[in-house]
Amino acid sequence: MNINFFLARILQGIGVLWGVASVIFLLFLVMPANPTSVLLGDNADKETRQKLITEWGLDKPIYVQYTQYLNDLLPIAFHEKNNLENNNYRYITLISLGENAFVLKYPHFRRSYLTGKLVNEILWEALWGTLILAVSAMFLATIFGIQIGIFASQNQDNFLDKAIMGISALGIATPSFVSAMILAVFLGFWWGNVTGLQMTGSLWELDTLSGEYHLKLKNLILPALTLSVRPLAIITQLTRSSMLEVMQQDYIRTARAKGLSERKILYTHALRNALNPVITAISGWLASLMAGAFFVEYIFAWKGLGRVTLEASRDFDLPVVMGATLLMAFIFVCINVLVDVLYGVFDPRMRT
DSSP: OOHHHHHHHHHHHHHHHHHHHHHHHHHHHSOSSOHHHHHHOTTOOHHHHHHHHHHHTTTSOHHHHHHHHHHHHOSEEEEEHHHHHHTTOOEEEEEEETTEEEEEEOOOOOBOTTTOOBHHHHHHHHHHHHHHHHHHHHHHHHHHHHHHHHHHHHTTTSHHHHHHHHHHHHHHHSOHHHHHHHHIIIIIIITHHHHOOOSSOOSEEEOTTTOOEEEOGGGGHHHHHHHHHHHHHHHHHHHHHHHHHHTTSHHHHHHHHTTOOHHHIIIIIIHHHHHHHHHHHHHHHHHHHHHHHHHHHHHHTOOSHHHHHHHHHHTTOHHHHHHHHHHHHHHHHHHHHHHHHHHHHHOGGGGO
16 A cells, blocks of 8 residues: 555644644634623623633633644643643653653643533543444444345345335435434333333433442443434445446456356455445444434433533533534544545555
């Protein structure tokens, strides 16, 4: 594989992250609402209000705020040692310059306006819920989507094929929040006694009697099913169309002429070469699912990044919202780079 191609993709990804960080900073800068007014109310005294403004650095020039904002996000940055210690940075000193230092650190998203807790910790706790939900949904969509797509391609233009394509078109057209409400009402409310599922719940739930958290895997079923509907429909259609195209190639006819079984031709020769568009869909949808999980998490009361972000937006907790947005952008960039690597694995033409 061409290493220069992947280095270029990484540099492009860094540029995208810088652009996203800058846009987020500018968007929240021009918002008409004042965070001190939102959090303290209109009746707060000027001294208290000014103390918060100074603590958050909102009284500094815009270019200073922007520079400090980027400096907090960069993994290698220039900081005052007292600032590092006071803000609980996790860092390694690269070059010490008296009271200042160049350090290697995690990106620092600052502290929540409401709780004073490090945003890194808030997002880390919530991220796992969203990751588990998105990966579970993508797993269901991939396994069933590929198999249904293969089945449809082997029954081209008959009743089953047309029914599958019709249902998949409906799945693509249905927004996730609509699917969420339908599944929650039918499987979690009306048929809850039969399915044993609840309309709401998180992966870990607190036992009010013992005070301990218990794992509730069944709470994952409804939100994962909801998120899997649209990518499953798209993967089904892509697999079907790609398999139909590949099965017309000369090397498939050669494999048949050699007497290979239809199953071996299907899964060994045809499917491998039909996976490129499917891989693109899977990777793109994995990132999209994490973003699309926001409203699904809220509907099912699933503790994850989406729910935390929506609640922070409601409370005007800007550091949490900004940190969550940047984290999602970082995940998108990483997945896009991973797609290029997978293309190189499955398509020899990308290795030149």
